[in-house]
Amino acid sequence: MKVRLDEWLKREFDPPPAIRTARLWINAGKIFPTPVKVGRSYYVEQNAVFQDGTVRPRLAQRIPQ
Secondary structure (H helix, E strand, O other): OOOEHHHHHHHHOOOOHHHHHHHHHHHHHOOOOOOOOEOOOEEEEOOOOOOOOOOOOOHHHHHOO
């Protein structure tokens, strides 16, 4: 199930970063799996992770189970 970006940020970070920062992370590919934009809002998988590095997860880790 997907949740709105602002809700996901509140769950993952204390205090949560600004929405603008999170949108920059999305464009940089730092949130995986990649959020989906619907209208003006981004929706993120509940189990999404923030990765602040250049290493992407292996294919086996990216396949949903």
